[in-house]
Amino acid sequence: MNNRLRVLRAERKWSQAELAERLGVSRQTVNxxxxxxxxxxxxxxxxxARVFELRIEEIFDPTLEKTPA
Amino acid sequence: xxxxxxTRSWLLGCDMTPADRxxxxxxxxxxxxxxxxxxxxxxxARRGEQxxxxxxxxxxxxxxxxxxxxxxxxxxxxxxxxxxxxxxEALALAFGVGIIFMxxxxxxxxxxxxSLDIADPMIVxxxxxVVGQLIGARRYR
Numbered sequence: 001m002n003n004r005l006r007v008l009r010a011e012r013k014w015s016q017a018e019l020a021e022r023l024g025v026s027r028q029t030v031n032x033x034x035x036x037x038x039x040x041x042x043x044x045x046x047x048x049a050r051v052f053e054l055r056i057e058e059i060f061d062p063t064l065e066k067t068p069a
Numbered sequence: 070x071x072x073x074x075x076t077r078s079w080l081l082g083c084d085m086t087p088a089d090r091x092x093x094x095x096x097x098x099x100x101x102x103x104x105x106x107x108x109x110x111x112x113x114a115r116r117g118e119q120x121x122x123x124x125x126x127x128x129x130x131x132x133x134x135x136x137x138x139x140x141x142x143x144x145x146x147x148x149x150x151x152x153x154x155x156x157x158e159a160l161a162l163a164f165g166v167g168i169i170f171m172x173x174x175x176x177x178x179x180x181x182x183x184s185l186d187i188a189d190p191m192i193v194x195x196x197x198x199v200v201g202q203l204i205g206a207r208r209y210r
Contacts, residue, residue, distance in 0.1 A: 024086070025150065026085055032209040037209050038151055
């Protein structure tokens with residue numbers, strides 16, 4: 001699933017480690033989601049929505065271009 | 070939030086939360102004690118002088134094995150979800166390779182290959198599990 005995670009994170013000037021800390025996951029998990037290698041579970045997707053104060057569909061969209069690694 | 074700050078594990082080559090890292094170390098320590106009980110039991114059984122102690126160590130080895138598996142299952146349930154995925158994929162690979170190895174070698178034995186020790190397939194599965202974890206850590210890097 002493609003997503004806007006990298007853009008949203010950059011807008012807030014958060015590092016991957018910082019976002020991981022906010023979500024309670026590893027930095028590798030954030031990186032794998034950003035690069036489209038891993039689709040998060042529903043609870044983690046809701047966690048991302050909460051952290052970014054957005055709706056899930058504003059973060060994840062299958063029609064988006066994949067974020068390059 | 071320091072508890073969730075991710076750190077790279079030299080052991081598995083992937084990032085982990087400090088909580089997961091602590092649990093991995095506890096798992097390794099418990100597995101080490103389990104193997105120590107197995108080695109001690111093997112030593113006593115080979116000497117054959119104290120059968121009661123040998124049986125006691127065999128029972129202890131079984132109990133420690135159950136403790137290791139229970140700890141690992143609890144760890145998996147609470148682990149970071151990507152780490153859990155990597156672990157499950159590695160376990161699936163180890164199980165598959167172990168079954169293929171046992172079935173294939175069973176045929177080879179019937180064709181005249183030397184008989185295997187019961188521990189040999191276990192070694193293949195453990196090595197495959199470790200390799201599977203390294204592959205997973207690399208795949209999701």
